[in-house]
Amino acid sequence: MTDSMSGDQPLESVSMLLPLVVLELVGLIGYRETQSLVARLGGVSFPVGKNINVKTGAHRISVLSDAVSVDAANKIMARFGGETLYIPRCAAALRELRNRRFIADYYAMLAAGKSGRIALMTLCPRFGFSDRYGQRLLARKTSEQLPLF
Template sequence: MELEQVKALLPDSVITIAELIGFPATAELLRVLGGTTFPVGKGLRAMGAGRAKLLKETIGEENARLMTAHFGGEVLYLPRCDRALRELRNRAFLGEFENLKNSGLSTPRIMTQLCPKYGFSDRFAWGIISQSKNDSGFNQDSLF
């Protein structure tokens, strides 16, 4: 899932980080550290061995260096970005739903297969499909 696709749902602080280290590294940073306050030292050594190691393991040494150079001495809140991540999940579900439907699988079979995979009920899935039809012209004729 590509975080850049939902850029409009991200807070400015996350956009700044993504512009610095890229969206894939930012997505991994949020996956691992989202929802935490992360003090960024003025250098990787000043940050503390544990936090520096975690940052390097999460986004790589070069990206950790870039973060330290840019945010050194600041305390960053790394939001979870739940809304953006849910939107990405829902888009992935819709794409997979449409692909399976186009391959000839029945709608009940698709729901049985995809709902557990995406972690939601079939009622919720129908809501996503309905909302998508209203928002973006999802091909509703292909659903039945």
């Protein structure tokens, strides 16, 4: 599967699928920083310290600063200090981004002169799903006119 969180498609395009805490983080630190946070720490319950002078607090700020900028880490600490912040994986949003990328790549291959069958044989293993699933995505895109990007 491709890494949708660090790819060229922003998390912003699937905001309707994001959990409330992620939307709150977006309001606090922006989409780019939130995308980085979810990519690095998604699925983790992160105890946000209030005090960075304590040994564990210093370690936490280090982990957080590895995921986002120091400014964003400070904003997270100011807002969530003393709480345990669960950082969702955003699986539904990531799956939607992956599916949109697959559909875009499929049509790009068709435009480049490849057959639909060759496109499926090439792309499905790359995206980590079966050709039948890929066919269902394409059928759904056709029937619902889903946006590519």
